[in-house]
Amino acid sequence: MLSDTARKLLMIMTHSANHHAHMPSLPEMERLSGRMPVPIKAAMQELVQENYIEWNPNMPPETAIIIEGWERSDSRFKRHHSTPQDIQWGVDGSNIEYWTKY
Template sequence: MLNDYERKVLRILYNYKGVRRRFPTIHELTIKTGREKVDIMEALEGLIKENYITWADKSDTSNIVILEGWEREGQQSKPTATQKPSRSGDIKYWTDY
């Protein structure tokens, strides 16, 4: 199961590649995520470990291959007791974020 940050990096990689036809650089990932290079490298290693991406030549992000662009079915995190499950059509999402 991916943590929130790994999921975020996976979505950025997938969407960036779809729109710009290339993967973002590590620097671009630091800008998009607001995290340091060390955090990004840990997230990428987690994605490799969970078989969402492969990255044989780690000299450049252009060598990344996405194996799965979405989190696997049944592995998505479930709301905890303190979190409310989201409702479709919930206006709070649009007004609070």
């Protein structure tokens, strides 16, 4: 599970790469994320360790390559998929719960 800063930077980098066709620079990341350079570099290192991006810490952030643009789902949190119940409207007005219960 990613930290908030790493998640935000991944979102910013993915958006910039897909919509603006470039990777953001460090000043752009500061402006867009509201974070300082040290936490940004730590978050980028976290993204490298978690295998979301490829990046050399000695290079500028614009040289990063996105491997996976969205955070992976956490297996600890299971989503329950409920199936919607089919509402059968009777011609004779047999299903009037909507009108009587609200």
